[in-house]
Amino acid sequence: xxxIHDPLSEEAASRIVRAAVAAATPLEIRGGGxxxxxxxxxxxxxxxxxxxxGIVAYNPAEMTMTAKAGxxxxxxxxxxxxxxxxxxxxxxxxxxxxxxxGIPTIGGVFATNASGPRRYVAGAARDSLLGVRFVNGSGEIxxxxxxxxxxxxxxxxxxxxxxxRGALAFLTEVTFRLLPVPETSATIVVSGLNDAEAAAAMxxxxxMSVEVSGAAHLPESVCGRFAGGRLPAGAATVLRLxxxxxxxxxxxxxxxxxxxxxxxxxxxxxxxxxxxxxxxRDVHPYADGTARPLWRVSVAPTAGHQxxxxxxxxxxxxxYYDWQGGLVWLRMEADPEADxxxxxxxxxxxxxxxxxxxxxxxxxATPVLQPQAEAVAALSARIKDKFDPAGVxxxxxxxx
Amino acid sequence: MEQIGFLPPKPAVLSRRREIVGDLKDLLPEGxxxxxxxxxxxxxxxxxxxxxxxxxxxxxxxxTAQVAAVLKYCHRYGIPVVPRGAGTSLSGGAIPQEDAVVLxxxxxxxxxxxxxxxxxxxxxxxVTNLSISDAVSADGYFxxxxxxxxxxxxxxxxxxxxxxxxxxxxxxxTTNNLLGVKMVLVDGTVIELGGKALDAPGLDLLGLxxxxxxxxxxxxxxxxxxxxxxxxxxxxxxxxxxxxEAGACVADIIGAGIIPVxxxxxxxPAIEICEAFAQAGYPMDVEALLIVEVEGSExxxxxxxQSIVEIAGRHGVKVVKESQSATQAALIWRGRKSAFGAxxxxxxxxxxxxxxxxxxxxxxxxxxxxxxxxHGLRVANVxxxxxxxxxxxxxxxxxxxxxxxxxxxxxxxxxxxxxxxGGCLTGEHGVGIEKRELMRHQYTDADxxxxxxVRAAFDPQWILNPSKVFPLEGRPxx
Numbered sequence: 001x002x003x004i005h006d007p008l009s010e011e012a013a014s015r016i017v018r019a020a021v022a023a024a025t026p027l028e029i030r031g032g033g034x035x036x037x038x039x040x041x042x043x044x045x046x047x048x049x050x051x052x053x054g055i056v057a058y059n060p061a062e063m064t065m066t067a068k069a070g071x072x073x074x075x076x077x078x079x080x081x082x083x084x085x086x087x088x089x090x091x092x093x094x095x096x097x098x099x100x101x102g103i104p105t106i107g108g109v110f111a112t113n114a115s116g117p118r119r120y121v122a123g124a125a126r127d128s129l130l131g132v133r134f135v136n137g138s139g140e141i142x143x144x145x146x147x148x149x150x151x152x153x154x155x156x157x158x159x160x161x162x163x164x165r166g167a168l169a170f171l172t173e174v175t176f177r178l179l180p181v182p183e184t185s186a187t188i189v190v191s192g193l194n195d196a197e198a199a200a201a202m203x204x205x206x207x208m209s210v211e212v213s214g215a216a217h218l219p220e221s222v223c224g225r226f227a228g229g230r231l232p233a234g235a236a237t238v239l240r241l242x243x244x245x246x247x248x249x250x251x252x253x254x255x256x257x258x259x260x261x262x263x264x265x266x267x268x269x270x271x272x273x274x275x276x277x278x279x280x281r282d283v284h285p286y287a288d289g290t291a292r293p294l295w296r297v298s299v300a301p302t303a304g305h306q307x308x309x310x311x312x313x314x315x316x317x318x319x320y321y322d323w324q325g326g327l328v329w330l331r332m333e334a335d336p337e338a339d340x341x342x343x344x345x346x347x348x349x350x351x352x353x354x355x356x357x358x359x360x361x362x363x364x365a366t367p368v369l370q371p372q373a374e375a376v377a378a379l380s381a382r383i384k385d386k387f388d389p390a391g392v393x394x395x396x397x398x399x400x
Numbered sequence: 401m402e403q404i405g406f407l408p409p410k411p412a413v414l415s416r417r418r419e420i421v422g423d424l425k426d427l428l429p430e431g432x433x434x435x436x437x438x439x440x441x442x443x444x445x446x447x448x449x450x451x452x453x454x455x456x457x458x459x460x461x462x463x464t465a466q467v468a469a470v471l472k473y474c475h476r477y478g479i480p481v482v483p484r485g486a487g488t489s490l491s492g493g494a495i496p497q498e499d500a501v502v503l504x505x506x507x508x509x510x511x512x513x514x515x516x517x518x519x520x521x522x523x524x525x526x527v528t529n530l531s532i533s534d535a536v537s538a539d540g541y542f543x544x545x546x547x548x549x550x551x552x553x554x555x556x557x558x559x560x561x562x563x564x565x566x567x568x569x570x571x572x573x574t575t576n577n578l579l580g581v582k583m584v585l586v587d588g589t590v591i592e593l594g595g596k597a598l599d600a601p602g603l604d605l606l607g608l609x610x611x612x613x614x615x616x617x618x619x620x621x622x623x624x625x626x627x628x629x630x631x632x633x634x635x636x637x638x639x640x641x642x643x644x645e646a647g648a649c650v651a652d653i654i655g656a657g658i659i660p661v662x663x664x665x666x667x668x669p670a671i672e673i674c675e676a677f678a679q680a681g682y683p684m685d686v687e688a689l690l691i692v693e694v695e696g697s698e699x700x701x702x703x704x705x706q707s708i709v710e711i712a713g714r715h716g717v718k719v720v721k722e723s724q725s726a727t728q729a730a731l732i733w734r735g736r737k738s739a740f741g742a743x744x745x746x747x748x749x750x751x752x753x754x755x756x757x758x759x760x761x762x763x764x765x766x767x768x769x770x771x772x773x774x775h776g777l778r779v780a781n782v783x784x785x786x787x788x789x790x791x792x793x794x795x796x797x798x799x800x801x802x803x804x805x806x807x808x809x810x811x812x813x814x815x816x817x818x819x820x821x822g823g824c825l826t827g828e829h830g831v832g833i834e835k836r837e838l839m840r841h842q843y844t845d846a847d848x849x850x851x852x853x854v855r856a857a858f859d860p861q862w863i864l865n866p867s868k869v870f871p872l873e874g875r876p877x878x
Contacts, residue, residue, distance in 0.1 A: 061655030062758045084657065119598065126604055127576050142850045143843070148755040149787040150573060150827035152562045152611045153835075153842055154869060155851045159575070159607025168603075180657030203517040207540065209631040209696075247700040300596035302517045326518075326598060351597030370601035375591050379857065380602045386853035 002042065006051040010133065010141045010172045016047060017170065017392060018139035026394045029166030031070060031108030034093070034100045037356060037368050044394050047170055049107050055079055056173065057147075063178040064130065064147050069107025069171040076106055080178060088179040089125050090116030090277075096287035097294060098357050107171045113163030116281035117214040117240070120301075120323035126162035128176045134161060134169035137388025147175045160383070166395025168387040182242035186252050187214075187268040187276060190259045192234040195219060195305035195321070201262040202324045203302070205239050208258060210251040214240030214277055215324040217305075222285040222320045227276040232266055240277060280322055286331045293336040293358040294329070299351035301326035310344050311337075338366045345370075404451060404492075404833050406867045409499035413456070413479050420479065421457050424501065427469045432507065434458035443484070443502050447549070448492035448834055450750070450804065455482065455496035460504045464582060464590060464620040467503065471618065472588030474501055480863045481586075483614035485526065485557025488549040490740075490751055491832025493561060493613050497867055503618055505556045511535050512621065518596050520579060522623045525556030529563075532624065541626040544571035547828070548737045559619050562611030564828035566662040566736065567693070569786035571627065573828065575610040580623035583609065586859045595623060608854070613830050614865040616858040630695035633661065635732045636705060638712050639686030639719035643667050643781070646688035647761035649715040650785040653692075654758055658707055663786035664691040664736050667765075670743075670782040670793070677742035678735030681728060683719040690785065691736055739782040740793070748798035749780075752811050754818025755789045755827035767817045768792050775810040777803075789827035790818065816841050831869045839871055852876055 005027075007013040020027050026044035030036070049070030056066040060083040067076060073091065080086055091109045094100065108114070110132075115124040131145030144157035161168060190201055198217035205212050216238050218226055223236045231238075239255060241248050256265045268276060279285075286294050299307055304325035311317050316333030330341075336358050345351050352370045355363065372380065384391075413420070421435045434440060435457040445452035456479070461467045474481045480500040487494050496502045508524035514536055515521070521532055521543065529550040532543040546565035547553055553563070559581065564573040571577065580594030594606040609616055640646040643665075650663055666674065666682070666689045675682045682689060690712075694704045709720055723729040735742075743749050756764045765781065772779040772794060783791040792814055796807035815825050815835060819842045825835045839848060852870055856862070862878050 059757070059759065061651055063654060064757070113604070123572060123576050124598070126607060127572065136850060140846045140850070142846050144847065144850070146822075146824045146842075148757060148823050148827070150564055150568070150755045150784070150789045151824045152828055152830055153824045153826050154831060154839060154848075155615075155854055156562070156575070156607055156611050157851060157854065159604045159610075160854070162607070163604050180659070199517075206519060207516060207628050209540070209628050211696075244700070244703055246703050247696060250697055250699055298597045298599035300518045300520075303597075323598060326596075349597070350595050352599035352601050372602045373591065375585070375589050376593065376602060376605065379585070379591070379605065382857040383603060383605075383854055386857050387850070 002045060004046040004048055006048040008051045010135060013047070013135045013170055013172060014139040014141055017135055017137065020045065021137070021139065021390045021392050027392050028394050029170050031105035031111065032102040034095050034102045034104045035108055035112045035114065036100065049105060049171065052172055060085060064175060065178060066147060066173060066175040067106050068173050069105065071106045073104040073106055073109060084181045085178040086181050087128060087176070088118060088122040089128055090118045090281055091125065092116045092281045094356070097283040099289065106174055110162050110174050111164060111166055111171055117216065117277050117322050120326065121213055126159050129158050129162050129174060130177055131175040132158050132161050132171055133173040134171050136169045137390055137392045145175070149177060164395070167384055167393055184245045184248055184270050185240060185242040185273045186248055186270060187273040188239045188241070188252060188255050188259060189231060189266045189268060190237040190262050191232045191264045191266065193217070193237050193263050194235070195308060197262060198235070198237040199302055199305050199325045201237050201259060202239070204258065205255060206324055208255065210241065210255050211243070212239050212255070213242045214238070216280050217321040217325060219320060221318050225285045226279050227268065227272050230268065230272050232264070238276065240273060283329050285320065286329060291357060291359045293332040293362060294356045295332070295341060295353055296356050297328040297330055297341070297345065297351065297353045299326055299328065299345060300349050303348040303351070304328045307344050307348055311341065314340060336362050336366050342370065404836070405872055406453060406497045406833070407872065409497060410478065413499040417456055420477070423473060424457060424459055424470065427473060428459060428461060428466055432460045432462060434460065443487070443496060446487040446489040446492060446494040448490055448495065448832065450798065451492055451495055451833065453495060453497045455500050455502045456498065458502040458504055460507050462507045464584065467618055467620050468584045468588040468590055470501065470503060471584050471586055474863060475587045475861070478861055478863060480866050482865050483560065483618045485554035485560070486528070486552045488553045488557065489561065489832055490753070490829045491826065491834040493830050493832040493868060495833060505554060505620070508620060515596070516541065516626070519626045520596050520623050521626055522621060523555055524621055525619050526554050529553050529555060529558055536626055540629050542629050543624055544577050544627055545574050548740060555622050555624065556619050559610050559622060560612065560614050561828070561830040564784065564789065566664055566784060569663060569784070570659055570661045575607060577625045578606065578610055578622060579625055581606060581609060581619045582621035583617045583619045585617045586864055613832065613869050615855055615869060616864065631697045632701060633693055633695040634701050635691050635693045635723050635729050637682060637719065637721040637732065638690040638692060638717050639683040640688045641686065641716060641718055643688040643765045644762040645715045646690055647765055647785070649690065649712050649717070650761060651758040652711050652715070653708055654786065656707065656711060658704060660692050660694050660704065660708070660786065662691065662693040665689070665781065665783050665785035667781040669778065669780035670739060673742050673746060673780060674735040674739050674782070677738055677745070678731055680731040680735035681721070682735060683721060686718055691732060736782070743780060743793050743795070747795040749793040749795050750807055750811050752790065752792045752794070752814050753826045753829040754815050754823055755787065756818050756821045756823035758788050760821040760823065761785065761788060764790065764817060764821050768814050771813045771817065772810050775806045777806060777810055787827070788823065812838060833868055836869060837871050845874070
């Protein structure tokens with residue numbers, strides 16, 4: 001029988017970990033459980049951060065917040081919204097696409113490095129994370145980093161913990177930086193481009209001094225499902241501008257003028273912009289209630305459309321692009337085709353393909369995370385051993 | 401004066417010196433090994449000049465394969481290796497030791513690829529920071545982190561120290577602008593981490609390597625982010641009657657949700673030193689000066705400046721002075737970036753690098769003044785105020801050992817003050833040897849033990865830059 005431990009303190013978490021090591025019982029670390037991809041074994045107990053909840057410190061003037069790991073993301077967003085601040089990296093909500101329920105936690109956001117559209121210019125969750133407290137696999141309570149923006153004191157274990165998916169340690173508290181919510185935003189839409197033309201248009205937009213903070217391409221097959229149907233017919237290449245109202249309008253004119261040579265140009269107001277980018281972030285078109293295989297593929301921006309073009313010849317797929325083309329959300333019509341996909345990822349300069357969703361059988365039969373090069377996997381395994389010598393945490397990352 | 405210690409040299413290595421030099425010569429092309437005592441002198445120290453040690457030899461490889469060969473050899477015989485970029489470390493990160501081979505990357509200076517469509521540049525580790533921006537500037541791009549030593553310092557050194565600079569307030573430090581590296585592990589294995597894709601499989605080893613001060617391996621190539629240059633940029637000077645008011649103004653600017661590209665702070669002694677050097681037109685009748693840089697189109701800069709001027713007004717700003725030309729803007733930055741060099745012309749100094757939460761800026765400035773006065777010394781403050789990264793320059797006379805000891809003691813007290821105020825020992829210069837023994841003030845034994853364990857996953861013998869970062873006492877047995 002699976003026991004769910006939800007300690008109220010770091011000390012209690014430490015005791016649970018020590019007891020699990022002594023009893024040789026594996027522990028699966030869990031936040032809200034909304035981003036769990038595939039936990040593999042069921043022969044383990046759960047170590048949950050649910051009871052470690054609450055904002056510990058919020059100093060808007062310093063643009064930093066400290067919160068216990070199990071604090072619901074919604075609580076944090078609400079507190080930030082009151083002071084018109086936000087998480088720069090736009091954490092995505094995977095519940096609609098994965099069909100998970102539960103409450104996303106701030107610890108889960110950082111443990112999975114969950115980052116949305118602004119990531120390609122403003123950094124990922126790991127870039128906003130300033131410090132952590134955690135319980136390692138020996139039950140020791142450890143802190144790393146701090147609460148200031150610039151800190152190079154010792155090894156950056158904070159980065160290592162971000163995205164470690166519960167394989168190294170149980171996060172108990174996180175400190176992260178914030179940004180002001182932009183006064184306004186707008187989206188420039190270029191219509192009717194094929195994937196390759198869109199890649200060129202996005203690269204051009206990024207070469208301009210207009211600070212585009214979102215660049216996505218929504219092919220014809222998906223574009224009607226965004227922004228309540230407010231996008232013009234045909235494929236939409238969308239470019240987001242944010243900032244002070246005066247500045248956004250100046251930049252918007254400049255960008256529209258430059259984009260006119262690629263295709264028909266229109267724009268979306270702030271309300272439609274907010275909805276559109278939330279839907280792009282949360283994989284809205286593939287939140288279809290099915291178990292059709294869903295991949296999140298990260299490659300170089302110019303490689304995205306080449307990958308999709310190559311796959312189309314060999315499998316039934318549907319796709320759209322974020323991060324200037326470097327993030328491909330890919331839905332397979334039948335099998336996951338992991339080997340095929342990863343072969344093309346490698347041929348196009350490398351990257352990361354994560355199987356986010358598939359039937360239980362397919363999830364079990366497929367390496368969900370991208371395998372690492374042998375020497376790097378060996379190094380990762382040695383690092384895992386330094387955090388968790390008994391191997392009590394069953395969190396998965398490739399190579400461990 | 402209590403000297404900062406180094407690990408005792410290994411007799412087994414020292415006694416094999418001649419043999420080691422011969423073996424390394426065989427591994428490297430002609431002219432790539434320095435071993436004559438007189439030729440070793442330039443490698444004895446870095447920009448933390450109070451300390452120097454002659455290394456056993458200096459290897460200057462030209463390729464990743466040669467770096468791997470040297471490391472593999474040193475690993476086999478347990479010979480310490482001290483990686484070196486341009487030797488501009490302010491914390492002694494590149495100072496060698498008697499039994500060490502310095503592994504200098506100064507011959508690896510090629511820009512391998514510029515890829516505008518993906519906004520990346522791939523360069524060898526010995527390329528200087530500024531030369532990356534220089535190479536792409538004509539096409540409208542730049543590389544954002546800009547340490548004051550950017551003319552000389554290398555990208556490899558920047559990665560080792562996770563270097564910052566004045567413009568990091570908006571663009572982040574090295575770790576936020578680094579996409580991938582090729583690096584050589586201590587046993588000579590070559591690995592690649594990251595690349596042009598934003599996600600790499602597995603743990604974030606790239607994030608761990610950045611800022612690891614040459615303790616985890618030797619980076620030989622890096623892929624970095626290029627950013628489109630802003631349409632325009634304008635530094636504006638704000639003069640105040642007191643450091644406290646200037647500090648409070650900084651906190652209010654950030655608190656209002658305004659993030660300029662840079663907010664630099666200078667107190668009166670720093671203003672005098674920099675103005676004498678650069679004739680930048682800094683106001684001389686104020687106690688503290690902020691250099692605030694905004695960027696964008698003319699209209700955007702005007703809008704942002706208007707808000708900043710309003711906030712400064714609430715803090716009794718005495719002088720607001722906009723740069724009138726590109727030349728004057730360049731002079732304003734030249735004065736700021738030469739602050740350390742200009743200070744060096746009037747006195748010896750040590751430069752602290754603690755970072756504090758913005759709400760503590762004024763308190764820590766006051767505390768710094770008290771500490772320095774208590775030790776009978778003078779201080780000039782010039783630093784990155786927008787992110788709370790303080791650089792008090794403690795002035796002393798290096799020819800007077802007691803004065804030097806007082807300066808070091810004052811520096812230690814200031815750094816402890818920064819930690820106690822909720823900050824950290826070093827924001828961008830690194831721990832090196834300088835702050836090594838203060839690590840216990842910031843971290844518990846468990847915190848340090850975890851870091852040292854991770855270090856050992858890369859270098860179980862502790863031969864990579866071994867005298868740095870971690871206190872010499874209490875290390876795990878090798």
